[in-house]
Amino acid sequence: MKFSELGLSQDILDAITTHGYVEATPIQEKTIPLTLAGKDVIGQAQTGTGKTAAFGLPILENIDLDNKNIQALIVSPTRELAIQTADELKKLGHDKHVDVQVVFGGADIRRQIQNLKSHPQILVGTPGRLLDHINRKTVKIDQVKTLVLDEADEMLNMGFLDDIEAIIKNTPADRQTLLFSATMPPAIKRIGVKFMTDPEHIQIEAKELTTDLVDQYFVRARDNEKFDTMTRILDVQAPKLAIVFGRTKRRVEELARGLEARGYHAAGLHGDLTQQMRSRVLSQFKSHEINILVATDVAARGLDVKDVSHVYNFDIPQDPESYVHRIGRTGRAGAEGVSVTFVAPNEMDYLRAIEDLTKKRMTPLQPATLQEARIGKIKNAAGEVSKLVNTVDADDIQSEVEKLTAQYSSEQLAAALLSSVADLEKQNTPVEITRERPLPRRRGGNGGSSSRRSGSSDRRGNGDRRGGNRERRGNGGPRREGNGDRRFGDYKRRDGRSTERRTGGARKSREFTVREKD
Structure with missing residues (x-):
């Protein structure tokens, strides 16, 4: 169903069109008319089904811009979901000039109090921090017209019922x-x-949320191994355009610098960039001036770039819905795509939660060896040399060419050129990647992990809690066996077609050069 059939005003429809939405999802189609009519609604739906727009569009429709009280309150279980919800509402309400603010634990409460002085019409927050603000009287919700409890079951699982x-x-x-x-x-x-x-x-029935056109893999690797593991896979897979997702701004900056140091054409995208810098990076990516974009989830929201062939989840997302958004950047318009997720041994519950949500199993992928990576890099260089042969103007360098061909064989010259273009020495460039704080253990770790997100939370008490990550108890669930790991040789896809992967020598011991900061 078209959004234009749901009773929304032209201003809201224009905002929807501007941001690329075409047809309403089932939860949006059923929820929006009821919400516009003022009904209370209980919606049972998985993440990734478009719930934010389902409640957000009617809220934006009904906001009174002359009223400076909080008119809509959205309560979310985790800071990640709260931030994403607020960002989505800001985007959709931008042209209407709706003030949206977000509050959550683990952040400077004084800055939040300052932001709240703008008198937002919409407030998004986690339960503990919201209650903290209410008790401080920095938030007044006695004029709220619409209350949204998002992922209510997850909030109950996290112990927020009283809050x-x-x-x-x-x-x-x-x-x-x-x-x-x-x-x-x-x-x-x-x-x-x-x-x-x-x-x-x-009630919306669960369905597959990811396309069959995207081959989904995971690689088990410890945090201090992931960078070398990823760069070797990059050398073997040779992505046309790739997006690498990092969990934090610092991670994105370090990954972008590290990739450039290793000889890749990469740039970072995160929330601290100015609009001018963001526009420049995106322009370089779209024009293939760089072919690897490193980004946070928030920075990549709304990103629409054609021909993205690979998505690399350097950090597995805490939120399964974010995974769906991430790999949705590839496999578009009938094109095939590849996603590779790097998972630390203690993060396997998060991988299972993603699989529960998407209704698909990821295929284990064995890391490429250094020799396989070198072969891949040389093959990539051969392709670059072929392009140069067809574009170079030899007239200006003819005399030097004649000297070289008189002194060396064509095989020697070709080998030297390939070595220069491949720049194999950069494979060993030391790169510093700071160790990130481990993810909290998910609930339901016995293999029955639900499709809901589990992440940072802010329990009430002691004012501003730093960090905000709640430790989960659990047995960790059954281990995934690695004997079925895919090598980089020829293999059969699910649809029976053969896909060529570059092959290399026998697997050697890893020689990681990533150094950890203290």
């Missing part, structure tokens, strides 16, 4: 309440009975 009830009790009794959850345990149903008025129930 949620305390937040709800500070809102007007006649508010509209929208509740979204992947599952419907009894506690969620009790919230519906206790705090909602004749809610409409919507």
Whole structure:
């Protein structure tokens, strides 16, 4: 169904068109008309189904710009989801000049208090930090018209039931309440009975969220091994255009510098870049001046670049929905794509959560050896030399060419040229990649991990909690066996077609050069 059929105003439809949305997803198609009509809604849907726009578009439609009170409150389980939701609402409400702010634990509360002085019409936050602001009286929600509880089951799993009830009790009794959850345990149903008025129930069936055109792989590697492992795979796979995802701005900056030091054409994209710098980097990427873009999830949202052949998840996302968005950058318009996710041994529960969401298993991929990487780099260089042969103007250098051909054989000259273009010495350039804080252990680690996200949270108490990552207890689940790892030789795809991979010598011991900072 078209968005134009859902009762939205032209201003909102223009914003939707500007940002590339064409047709409403099932959850949007069913939720938007009910929300516009003022109904309470309980929506059961997986992440990655378009829930943010489902509740965000009606909220933006109903915002009174002359009213400087908080009119809509969205409660999210993790800071990652809160940030993504706020960014999406800011993007969709930009032309309408709606003020959207976000608050979450692990961040400077004084800066948040300063930002709240802008009198936002929409506030997004995690339960603990929201309640902290309410108790400080830096947030007043007594004029809220619409309350959204996003991923309510996850908030309950994280122990936020009391916080949620305390937040709800500070809102007007006649508010509209929208509740979204992947599952419907009894506690969620009790919230519906206790705090909602004749809610409409919507259930969207789970389906595959990733395209068959993207071959999805994972590589097990420790944090201090990942950079060398990734660069060797880059040498073998030779991506036309690739996006490398890092979890933090620091990680993105270090990866971009490290890739450039190893001889790749790469640049970083993160939230601290000015608009001018961001535009320049994207222009270089689209024109293939650089062929590797290193980015954070937030910086890459809304990115639309054709011909991206590979996506590398240097850091596995905490949020399974982010994985869907990441690999959606490739495999577009009928083209085939490849995604490779690097997973530390203690992060396998996050990989299982992604597989639960996408309904697909990733294929284990064995790291390329140094010899395989060298062969791949030389083959790539041969392709570059072939391009040069067809474009070079030999008239200006004819005399030097004659001297060289008189002194050396064609084989010697070709070998020297290939070696120069391949720049094999840069494979050993030392690169410093700072060790990142490990991800918290996910709930449900016994192989039954749900499709919901688990990530940073901010429990109430002691004011501003730093870090915000809650440790999870669990057995870690069954290990993935590595005997089925794919090598880089010829193999059969799922659809039976053969795909050629470069081959190399026998696997050798890894020679990692990444040094960790103290």
